[in-house]
Structures are given as structure tokens and as C-alpha cells.
Amino acid sequence: MESAATPTHCPYCALQCGMNLTPLPQGGVEVTERADFPVNRGALCGKGRTAAQVLSPEVRLTVPLVREGGRLVEAGWPEALDRIAGRLGAVRERYGPDALGVFGGGGLTNEKAYALGKFARVVLGTSQIDYNGRFCMSSAAAAGTKAFGLDRGLPFPLEDVPRTGCVILVGSNLAETMPPSLRFFTELRENGGTLIVVDPRRTRTAEQADLHLAPRPGTDLALALGLLHLVVAEGRTDEEYIRERTTGWEEARAAAMAHWPEYVERITGVSVPELREAVRMFCEPEAAMVLTARGPEQQSKGTDTVGAWINLCLATGRAGRPLSGYGCLTGQGNGQGGREHGQKADQLPGYRKLDDPEARRHVAGVWGVDPDSLPGPGRSAYELLDALGTDVRALLLMGSNPVVSAPRAAHVEERLRSLDFLAVADVVLSETARLADVVLPVTQWAEETGTTTSLEGRVLLRRRAVAPPPGVRSDLYVLHELADRLGVEKGFPTDPEEVFGELRRASAGGPADYSGLTYGRLARENGVFWPCPEEPEGSPGAGGHPGTPRLFLDRFATDDGRARFVAVAHRESAEEPDAEYPLLLTTGRVVAQYQSGAQTRRVAELNAAAPGPFVELHPRLAARLGAADGDPVAVVSRRGRAVAPARITGAIRADTVFMPFHWPGEGRANTLTNPALDPTSRMPEFKSCAVRVEVLGPAE
Ligand SMILES: Nc1nc2c(c(=O)[nH]1)N[C@H]1C(S)=C(S)[C@@H](COP(=O)(O)OP(=O)(O)OC[C@H]3O[C@@H](n4cnc5c(=O)[nH]c(N)nc54)[C@H](O)[C@@H]3O)O[C@H]1N2
Ligand SMILES: Nc1nc2c(c(=O)[nH]1)N[C@H]1C(S)=C(S)[C@@H](COP(=O)(O)OP(=O)(O)OC[C@H]3O[C@@H](n4cnc5c(=O)[nH]c(N)nc54)[C@H](O)[C@@H]3O)O[C@H]1N2
Ligand code: SF4
Ligand SMILES: [Mo]
Secondary structure, three states, X not given: OOOOOEEEEOOOEOOOOEEEEEXXXXXXXXXXXXXXXXXXXXXXXXXXXXXXXXXXOOOOOOOOEEEEOOEEEEOOHHHHHHHHHXXXXXXXXXXXXXXXXXXXXXXXXXXXXXXXXXXXXXXXXOOOEEEHHHHOOHHHHHHHHHHHOOOOOOOOOHHHHHHOOEEEEEOOOHHHHOHHHHHHHHHHHHOOOEEEEEOOEOOOOHHHOXXXXXXXXXXXXXXXXXXXXXXXXXXXXXXXXXXXXXEOHHHHXXXXXXXXXXXXXXXXXXXXXXXXXXHHHHHOOOOEEEEEOHHHHOOOOHHHHHHHHHHHHHHOOOOOEOOEEEEEOOOEOOOOHHHOOOOOOOEEOOOEEOOOHHHHHHHHHHHOOOHHHOOOOOOOHHHHHHOEOOOEOEEEEEOOOHHHHOOOHHHHHHHHHOOOEEEEEEOOOOOOHHHOOEEEEEOOHHHOOEEEEOOOOEEEEEOOOOOOOOOOEOHHHHHHHHHHHOOOOOOOOOOHHHHHHHHHHHHOOOOOOOOOOOHHHHHHHOOEEOOOOOOOOOOOOOOOOOOOOOOOOOOOOOOOXXXXXXXXXXXXXXXXXXXXXXXXXXXXXXXXXXXXXXXXXXXXXXXXXXXXXXXXXXXXXXXXXXXXXXXEEEEEEOOEEEEEEEEEOOOEOOOEEEEEOOOOXXXXXXXXXXXXXXXXXXXXXXXXXXXXXXXXXXXX
């Protein structure tokens, strides 16, 4: 039964490329092209092509581990589960439910994210749950919700990109982070449209652009305001649209007018002629888009920054119209769905708010509990990690590797070590799992069925294609067994389709409404865009609600149907360079490694392509420091010191250095990063902090 090709989707990023999986007679699984999925049409990046290698028992966990005398030793499932339930129960008894923490991930399927959020609130009774998506797109989500009343990363399918007139890509290196999507931007240019890329580095993506703006890290807010200033000064606003479809323009306009182009040039390093050229390119065509990714978002002012880019779209009538709009390129495999169904500190399923009495009543009804028994909102991801060992004494972690990926990682590692008890469910022995008291080996994408929601808001069915190695169980099984041991016998099924059935009901009527979706439909239709409410019986259109590929064309999701401008002003980053730390560090990704590297660092071909960390230095900076290409250099910030070889490149600003964050150990970029948080989204400032660089002498 499990020998034919199974159509499914990649385990890694939010593009969720379609692929076929075929088990091989000699063991192992082959990844082959699946041309019927419109987003990648068969194309895969190296990570997707090699993803099946991480299914091998050689590189992964296959037996539960428990800590004995300081060491992790193999144990049976009942013993490992008993130990977790026993310790969580004991900590709750002694310190109360909020001493229990839960940390999730945007790579978990909708079913898992939903079950994890329910487990925290119903079984543990804790408010202390959050997840790694907080480190990802939370600023864009906050700004989108404010402006449009709804956060769906892209309000249109990627297939619209080639047909618009101009796209401004702000802080996205999609040529490396979502390679098959580059095609849409190449087609845009072939069709006569233009591409503007905003990035302090001349990346592979920036190389494709008609115009590359290279601002200082952390100054995108000023840049967007400067562009809006010019839009007004040059009479390029769409007054009728502003009048009919928006509110708040006067205040936003006044705020933008305080940002003169010459002032913006001084802050950003982007020249006035470049600003004017960008405005011309963006405003001349009929339709245009702004897409942001982590560059402008992972800042302590990320929400205001995205707000300023949305203002630019609204002032020029480029949102909620065909082929126009603002979108966020969400990152993780289920980065969109993972933020909708309740693993976030302030949230209930269906993208409902935990502090909304109506939402509490509805979801408590589906869960069969008293609304008053549901805890209130908890701490954000970094604040939760920072509270470990003090207010929060025990943690259950699923789907994240914060020892490598959290800001100020040495401190986070120390907090994890100070816990009374840590349980980690993972597919591999990650750097975080190594610190745990109990490690549970769980099944992966190809071994289980479940849904993810791609960066387009398209809900997809990932299908089981192979059997897991013996001894490995699913995350849903883990939650079921723990709930049972903690006295909640019902409500945590292990069958994903059953969980999805409940998720549908819990989401019904909410902003992210999945109630009209079934596994059968998702399989037949190759994914469906939410919202997709269940249609009342007897309504026309027997096939059910068609789903919503394009949002906001008639009205925005606010009470009055209008989009809201936000009045924002430029402010500095939390840490600006000074005499001691004269440079800016920014961080990001390379094409061959994924996130904390827990999975991709286990694939030889990917390690050969990207063997380790490095520090990008401009030739002028390198000359001043006396560093040659390949020399080990130390990058030092107020949080710590990281060492990696210098990579000298003219593709970066001379006042900025760049490190990828995929590796643990002495080259860990997050030893350096600043956990200064955005006041609204609680996003840490991964994209800028002050550092100095010390040359350690020539490489051996
Ligand atoms: N290969 C690979 N692909 C991935 C991932 C991965 O780890 N590896 N992760 C996935 C996930 S979860 C995510 S969130 C996405 C992320 O996808 P991207 O956002 O494309 O990735 P990053 O490399 O973090 O950042 C993008 C760019 O922002 C630039 N940048 C740095 N500072 C600033 C700034 O202040 N302003 C501006 N405008 N730009 C700045 C960097 O130079 C970088 O080129 O990728 C997804 N895809
Ligand atoms: N300096 C710096 N730091 C960053 C960023 C940056 O740009 N710069 N980007 C941030 C962003 S955008 C993100 S999204 C985070 C991501 O950082 P992490 O949260 O660390 O993400 P991953 O490395 O994907 O970790 C996922 C873990 O879950 C495991 N896993 C995979 N599938 C499953 C499953 O189904 N169940 C369970 N239980 N486990 C599973 C994997 O093996 C892996 O150990 O990093 C953030 N950190
Ligand atoms: S682009 Fe993303 S989804 Fe597509 S194959 Fe690569 S990692 Fe997988
Ligand atoms: Mo992300």
C-alpha cells in the first residue's frame, strides 16, 4: 500500500513546495517532481530535494531518552511519559499552573499547533505558552491586523506577482530562502514590470532587481516615510481611494511630511535620487505591491516599520485592488497556520483573541469546559524563555531549537539549564533536546498526515508516505498520553483527521475560518485558501464555499470596512554603534541550511554547500581591520563573542557585518543578538545590534 508515489509537500519553508515521495525497495525514500502544484511546478531547492535523508534512523531519534545521573539514557515510552506527567504535575502542585511553560513551533502542522494550545489551557491550565513564530513574522502580523483588521501573510496568490507593475521586496532574500518563488519575479520583469529590492546587502535577490536600495540596517521605517513624503510632494496620492477606503490619513500624512528626503538620506544612506526613482517606479504602473520579510520586521520597531510600508500602499491606492497590495512573506512550513490556532500567548483557534469573551465562550464550548477556566494571555516567546528557572519552573517544548535560534542565546541556554524540568519532543537530538530531562522521538512530515497553511494562506494536505521507524510516535500521541496521565481522558485524539474536525468547529466564525474544509477537499483541490466557512445546508453552490484566494477586494476586515493608516515616526534601533562597538551586525540565512540547522546539518550534501558560519566584511572594513579572506575573526557585542572565518565581499555595506544563524558553538550568531523587543509584537531585534570585530590572525 505504501509503495506508490504519494503527493505531498516539503517539510521546510512556507512555500510548501509540492513533491512526490516514493519508498524505495532497498529502504529509504525518493523525492520526485510533482508538477501539479502551481507554486513550485515541480521545482525544489536543495533542502527539499534532500529532505528525505532526515527520515533515516541513522540521523534521528528513535528511542525516548531520560536523564539519569546527569546523562541521557534510553528508556521505554511508558517510563518517559510517566516521568513527564509526574514532574509537570508535581511542579503545578507546588507552584501553581503558571509555573508550567509550553513552547511550540511554526513548523508544526495545524493539528499539532491546535492540540498543543488546547493542552496548555485545558490540561495544564497554564497561560505560559508561546512559540517561535514570535521570532518570525509577528511584527508583520501585528501591523497587518492593525491596518486591515486581518493578518493573512499574502492577501493574494503568488501567481499574481508576474502580472503587477512593480514589486518592492523589503528585506527578503527569496533567491536563497524560497528559491522556486524567484520565478514569479523573473516573470514579472519579463512582462515589463519592475523589481525594487531593499537590503543592506547586494544579495542574489538584489542582483535580480531593477533598483537595489541598500539602507543601513534598522532604518527601513525612515525609508518608507521618506518615500511617502515624496509621494505626497509629487502629487502621486490616490485621493479618491484614500477618501473611500481608508481612515487616519491626515495624521499619517503629517507624520510622513516630517521626514524630508535629505533627512531620510542621512539616516538610511539611500540617496535622494534613488528615493525619487523608487517612487517613480512604484507609482507609474496601474498596480503595484510591497512585500516584506524578516529584514524590516525583525527590529524593535518592526510593527511601525511594516505600518509605514502599508501606509505607502494605502496612500497610492495599492491595497485591496486587483494585482495590488501589501504582503508578508511568512517563513516556516506552517508559519501561517501556526499563528492561527492557539499556540500563541494571546490566542485561541481561528485566530481569535484570548481576551475576547465571545471567543472564550465559543472555544470553551467546543472544548467542553467552562469559559472561566481558560487562563488569560501569557508571556511572549523571549519573555517566556527569560522567565525559565524563576517564574516558570518546567517546560514542554515541541518544534523549536532556541539554544541556537533565540536572541541572546547564551542567556537562554543558561535559563533552560536552570529549569526544574525540561521535556523536548523532536525528530533529532537538537542542541536544545540535549539539555532536556526527557527527550521524545516523534514522527515527521512524511510519516504522518496533517495540514499546513502556506505563506499564501492556502491550506494544504500533507500525506503520510512511509511508515516511521519502530519506536517513534507522533506529537499527537504524546499529547494524548500526557493528557490521560494528567487526568484528561477525552479530547486529545491521535488521529489527525479527527483533530482537524474539531479545529474546524473551533475556528468556525473566527477570522481564520476553516470550517468548510475537509481532508477530502484539500486533497481534491490541491489546497484551499482561507477563510473557507462551512455553508449552511441548502445554500447554493453544492461544492461548498470556494475559499478566498484574494482578500479585501470589496472591503477590509475592519468594523467599518476601511483600512487604517498608522501615524508613525522614525526612531533609532535599541542599540546604535558607538566608540566601543562601532559596527552594526545583521543576521539571516543561506540557501543550503534551514533555521537552527537541526535538520539540514544532518545532510551531507547541504553541509558540503554550507559547512559553517562566516562573517561578511566589506573590503574597506577588512583592510582597516587587517583581515584577509578566511581569517578567523571575533565579533563582539554586549551579549558575548562569536568566532567565525571572515568572508570578504563588496556586496555588503562597509558599516555593517553579516552572519548566518544556522550553527551552534563558537560561531553562533545569536550569542551576539539583542533581545530588545518591539513594544507591540514582542519581536526581538535580530536584524541590528552594535558590535566590534577583532582579527584573530591568519587561518591555520
Ligand atoms: N535556506 C533557508 N530558507 C529559509 C529559511 C532558512 O533558515 N534557510 N527559513 C525560513 C524562514 S522561517 C523564514 S522566516 C524565511 C526568511 O526569509 P528572509 O526574510 O528572506 O531571510 P533572512 O536572510 O533572514 O533576511 C532577508 C534579508 O534581510 C536583510 N536585512 C538584514 N537587515 C536588514 C534591515 O535592517 N533592513 C532590510 N530591509 N533588510 C535587512 C538581510 O541582508 C537578508 O538578505 O526563510 C524561510 N526559508
Ligand atoms: N539571529 C537570528 N536568529 C533568528 C532568526 C534570524 O533571522 N536571525 N530568525 C528567527 C526565525 S524567523 C525563526 S522562524 C526561528 C526558527 O528557529 P527554531 O525555532 O529553532 O527553528 P528550527 O530550527 O526549524 O527548529 C525546529 C525544531 O523542531 C524539530 N521538528 C521538526 N518537525 C517537528 C515536528 O513535527 N514535531 C516536533 N516535535 N519537532 C519537530 C526540528 O528537528 C528542530 O529541532 O529562528 C529565529 N532566529
Ligand atoms: S523552497 Fe522551501 S518548500 Fe520549496 S523545496 Fe525549498 S525548503 Fe522546501
Ligand atoms: Mo521564520
